[in-house]
Amino acid sequence: MDILLQFFINALMLGAIYALAAVAYTLVYGILEMINFAFGELFMFGAFLVVSFMLPQVSLFGVMVPMPGLPFLLAAPLAILFVAAMGYLIERCAYRPLRFAPRLAPLITAIAVSVALQNLAQSVWGAQELSYPSFFLLEAKPIQIGGAYISMVEIAVIVTAAVVMTALHFYVKKTRMGRAMRAAAQDVEAAALMGIPVNRVIAMAFIIGSGLAALAGIFYGAVYLFAHPHMGFMPGLKAMVAAVLGGIGNIRGAMLGGIVLGFAETFGAAYLPNGSAYRDAIAFGILILLLLFRPQGLLGTRLPNRLADRGAMAFKGSASAIDAGLARLSAFFAGRDLVRYASWGVLAVVAVSVFFIFPSPYWARVFVFVLIYALLASGLNIVVGFAGLLDLGFVAFWAVGSYFTSILFVEVLAKGYGVDMSSVWWLFYVNLLLGGGLAALFGMMLGYPTLRLRGDYLAIMTLGFGEIIRLVATNWVDLTRGPMGIRGIPVPSLFGYKLGSPVQLYLLGLVLLALAVFLIALMVRSYLGRAWVAIREDEAAAEAMGINTARYKLYAYSAGGFFGGVTGVFFAHSQQYISPLSFTLFENILILMLIVLGGMGTLAGPIIGAAIWVVFLEVARDMPFIQQHHELRFMALGILLVVLMIFRPQGLLGQKRQPLMMS
Amino acid sequence: MTLKVENIKVAYGMIEALHGISFAVADKSVVGLIGSNGAGKTTALKAISGLLPLSGGRITLDGRDINGLAPEAIVKLGIVHVPEGRRIFPRMTVRENLDLGAFTRHRDATVERDLGWVYELFPVLKEREEQLAGTLSGGQQQMLAMGRALMSKPRLLMLDEPSMGLSPIMQDKIFDLAREINASGTTLLLVEQNARAALELATHAYVLDTGAIALDGKGSDLAHDERVRKAYLGEE
Numbered sequence: 001m002d003i004l005l006q007f008f009i010n011a012l013m014l015g016a017i018y019a020l021a022a023v024a025y026t027l028v029y030g031i032l033e034m035i036n037f038a039f040g041e042l043f044m045f046g047a048f049l050v051v052s053f054m055l056p057q058v059s060l061f062g063v064m065v066p067m068p069g070l071p072f073l074l075a076a077p078l079a080i081l082f083v084a085a086m087g088y089l090i091e092r093c094a095y096r097p098l099r100f101a102p103r104l105a106p107l108i109t110a111i112a113v114s115v116a117l118q119n120l121a122q123s124v125w126g127a128q129e130l131s132y133p134s135f136f137l138l139e140a141k142p143i144q145i146g147g148a149y150i151s152m153v154e155i156a157v158i159v160t161a162a163v164v165m166t167a168l169h170f171y172v173k174k175t176r177m178g179r180a181m182r183a184a185a186q187d188v189e190a191a192a193l194m195g196i197p198v199n200r201v202i203a204m205a206f207i208i209g210s211g212l213a214a215l216a217g218i219f220y221g222a223v224y225l226f227a228h229p230h231m232g233f234m235p236g237l238k239a240m241v242a243a244v245l246g247g248i249g250n251i252r253g254a255m256l257g258g259i260v261l262g263f264a265e266t267f268g269a270a271y272l273p274n275g276s277a278y279r280d281a282i283a284f285g286i287l288i289l290l291l292l293f294r295p296q297g298l299l300g301t302r303l304p305n306r307l308a309d310r311g312a313m314a315f316k317g318s319a320s321a322i323d324a325g326l327a328r329l330s331a332f333f334a335g336r337d338l339v340r341y342a343s344w345g346v347l348a349v350v351a352v353s354v355f356f357i358f359p360s361p362y363w364a365r366v367f368v369f370v371l372i373y374a375l376l377a378s379g380l381n382i383v384v385g386f387a388g389l390l391d392l393g394f395v396a397f398w399a400v401g402s403y404f405t406s407i408l409f410v411e412v413l414a415k416g417y418g419v420d421m422s423s424v425w426w427l428f429y430v431n432l433l434l435g436g437g438l439a440a441l442f443g444m445m446l447g448y449p450t451l452r453l454r455g456d457y458l459a460i461m462t463l464g465f466g467e468i469i470r471l472v473a474t475n476w477v478d479l480t481r482g483p484m485g486i487r488g489i490p491v492p493s494l495f496g497y498k499l500g501s502p503v504q505l506y507l508l509g510l511v512l513l514a515l516a517v518f519l520i521a522l523m524v525r526s527y528l529g530r531a532w533v534a535i536r537e538d539e540a541a542a543e544a545m546g547i548n549t550a551r552y553k554l555y556a557y558s559a560g561g562f563f564g565g566v567t568g569v570f571f572a573h574s575q576q577y578i579s580p581l582s583f584t585l586f587e588n589i590l591i592l593m594l595i596v597l598g599g600m601g602t603l604a605g606p607i608i609g610a611a612i613w614v615v616f617l618e619v620a621r622d623m624p625f626i627q628q629h630h631e632l633r634f635m636a637l638g639i640l641l642v643v644l645m646i647f648r649p650q651g652l653l654g655q656k657r658q659p660l661m662m663s
Numbered sequence: 664m665t666l667k668v669e670n671i672k673v674a675y676g677m678i679e680a681l682h683g684i685s686f687a688v689a690d691k692s693v694v695g696l697i698g699s700n701g702a703g704k705t706t707a708l709k710a711i712s713g714l715l716p717l718s719g720g721r722i723t724l725d726g727r728d729i730n731g732l733a734p735e736a737i738v739k740l741g742i743v744h745v746p747e748g749r750r751i752f753p754r755m756t757v758r759e760n761l762d763l764g765a766f767t768r769h770r771d772a773t774v775e776r777d778l779g780w781v782y783e784l785f786p787v788l789k790e791r792e793e794q795l796a797g798t799l800s801g802g803q804q805q806m807l808a809m810g811r812a813l814m815s816k817p818r819l820l821m822l823d824e825p826s827m828g829l830s831p832i833m834q835d836k837i838f839d840l841a842r843e844i845n846a847s848g849t850t851l852l853l854v855e856q857n858a859r860a861a862l863e864l865a866t867h868a869y870v871l872d873t874g875a876i877a878l879d880g881k882g883s884d885l886a887h888d889e890r891v892r893k894a895y896l897g898e899e
Contacts, residue, residue, distance in 0.1 A: 176766070176769055179759065179762070179763060180763070180766060182752075182754075182755065183752050183755070183763050186752040186753060186754055186755065187750050187752060189714065189746065189750065190746060190750035190751070190752065191752075191763075192713075192714065192733075192734040192735065193712055193714070193734060193738070193743065193744045193745075193746060193750075194738065194743075194763050194764055194766055194811065194812075194815065195734070195735045195738030195739060195743075195766045195767035195815055196735060196763070196766050197733065197735045198734075198735075199733075
């Protein structure tokens with residue numbers, strides 16, 4: 001009984017934090033139909049800022065700076081205001097210029113902003129945890145209720161969340177601005193026609209949302225006593241899940257979703273078999289079940305009148321629909337050049353790389369990574385660039401290929417049956433196909449439940465899938481050896497001749513990449529590719545033209561998955577070691593950004609993007625300031641992508657019009 | 664109140680939808696814009712209400728340029744646009760919809776009085792005050808859309824296809840109400856595919872054809888014009 005009560009208190013506290021952040025996601029989504037991934041990072045900034053304001057001095061960019069040492073009750077509102085201002089600026093600079101762009105554009109921008117912010121925080125405050133200084137809430141003695149304890153911090157979290165939510169509820173229901181916000185959420189264009197200043201309403205939603213995210217982050221940090229650049233990542237994702245759980249766009253739903261998730265996670269971790277290990281997977285499991293059976297969320301309702309919603313979409317798309325039509329035309333003509341561009345791109349990479357590779361094994365190793373990223377990006381590009389389906393779970397396919405071959409070689413053959421691995425050298429080549437095939441099957445598995453979903457829901461669902469695979473790889477120790485990873489994977493060899501040197505691996509990778517590009521070009525130029533592009537441009541129209549969109553989406557997932565799996569096999573054997581650390585969401589986002597950098601929906605774009613990025617990563621290592629702050633490189637990439645999405649959405653290499661339509 | 668539209672051009676991306684059209688709306692009049700699908704009628708209204716940017720020409724209200732103003736500023740000047748398809752806020756009550764119509768008048772004590780007038784014009788809205796707007800019938804939604812727009816106390820009310828999707832009886836009712844609104848001193852700019860009804864109501868009408876003005880004249884004259892009768896009234 002006592003333990004139950006204790007869990008109940010913990011669940012309520014966690015749920016309150018999720019609920020606060022979930023409301024942030026839902027507020028913005030309600031109006032813009034856009035998931036602002038950056039709320040997770042604003043959550044983290046809330047914690048960092050409050051600690052910084054409270055300390056007498058803080059190390060910023062490695063320099064000790066005196067700080068005011070404010071009391072918590074002053075520092076917290078100040079931090080919230082600061083973060084709210086950041087949220088406003090982000091909206092103004094990064095999202096507003098994309099208000100009328102196709103929906104994939106702001107989504108990718110949000111991801112890029114999130115990457116930039118996370119790495120900014122790491123540059124400013126360093127990669128270590130920053131501890132909360134002691135203050136009155138932490139010093140107070142916990143209160144005993146029955147056999148359970150509740151700390152002052154927990155009480156503060158629960159009470160503050162309840163007060164803030166109630167205030168927000170009244171704000172939205174009763175005030176003029178709140179009512180305008182609800183109106184804009186139902187029909188942006190009609191709201192504008194009624195004299196509602198839509199831009200101000202949207203800015204307000206970002207300001208309130210960012211403030212709520214900061215408040216949640218401040219509390220989260222106070223409960224766990226630290227701030228860290230990655231601390232917003234998981235809670236941010238879970239808050240997003242909570243928002244979807246409640247019915248995204250629905251404020252009361254987000255509150256309920258947060259609480260439900262807090263309870264599910266706390267009790268699931270306690271009572272499910274091996275629950276604490278899979279704690280983080282619970283949220284994503286719930287998410288997938290929810291999207292399968294009740295995609296509108298717990299409190300979401302189907303509208304009595306869908307007309308208004310369609311109207312809102314037309315508002316967003318009205319100008320771009322014709323753009324897209326034009327783009328379709330130009331893409332049709334430009335399509336003939338795709339292969340030519342691609343071969344030029346590959347040739348250029350080869351030509352440039354040859355100068356580096358042969359003289360220096362170091363650069364050969366770097367270029368092996370260029371090839372691995374190029375292969376991954378090419379695979380993901382099928383799904384994102386050609387079929388227009390945002391996929392944040394792509395790394396799972398890479399993981400499946402890697403683990404498949406590693407487990408087979410090391411765990412089963414070598415350890416299980418005592419087979420000499422060099423005697424089965426040919427199996428590597430077979431595994432390229434088998435690993436690819438297995439990943440393609442996983443692609444189908446991922447694809448099937450997402451068929452009914454569009455746009456942002458799809459992105460969240462794939463994200464959940466990717467995270468679950470990573471958590472399984474981390475926690476199913478008997479199969480995958482968990483976080484230790486698998487060592488001793490043999491290098492590829494050919495008739496007993498080892499292909500282990502960086503240059504040999506490079507050449508092998510080059511052959512794989514050439515084959516992959518060739519196959520992808522064949523697919524893209526066939527009826528398959530035309531169906532994909534049609535789905536990307538306008539799914540409803542594609543369906544009306546007789547394209548079985550469900551089937552072609554599945555093809556896209558499995559084709560992308562296949563190349564992910566093949567890359568995984570090559571990756572495992574070329575690195576000889578794999579661990580779950582390689583297959584994170586961040587890696588997925590990076591691959592996505594490389595595609596955007598080079599040009600989505602082009603054959604050469606992913607390759608060029610990968611080459612530019614990996615080479616830059618190496619070259620920048622020696623630049624004076626970056627030497628101390630490696631993460632600035634990732635921040636630069638994030639900022640570059642935001643700028644690119646606004647001014648050159650087709651990427652560096654893309655043709656003049658490379659539209660990114662999503663739903 | 665005089666609205667003048669002078670040689671305006673509007674483009675969606677690279678495609679120009681209006682190739683320089685001009686028309687004027689005199690105070691207290693009813694001006695009709697008729698034409699077939701895709702002629703540019705809705706585009707013209709959206710340009711006036713600030714939803715679409717102009718790529719040429721100018722729009723003036725009483726001699727003052729209004730192009731480039733945000734939609735909310737244009738509402739404040741007294742021009743309100745009832746969009747095609749009604750576009751009421753479905754998950755808000757009828758009363759909340761009407762209150763939002765008066766969004767720009769939050770310090771105006773006469774709002775309450777206008778609400779009374781709107782309820783007098785559309786008694787059914789009064790009856791359904793607390794009902795969610797999305798549950799109203801099509802005709803009632805059209806009335807709500809018009810009532811909501813009237814709550815901003817417009818000098819010029821722009822109605823885009825008010826009869827669309829309504830039964831003939833309800834269409835007549837809507838046109839009667841439009842006449843009544845005009846009689847109370849509100850200028851109307853009416854876009855319709857139902858050309859006959861529009862020409863009956865309009866003091867002056869313009870025929871739009873693929874982004875250009877093809878004809879204009881008094882409503883009653885156009886209704887008897889051979890070309891209009893053939894092309895838009897379906898008469899031989």
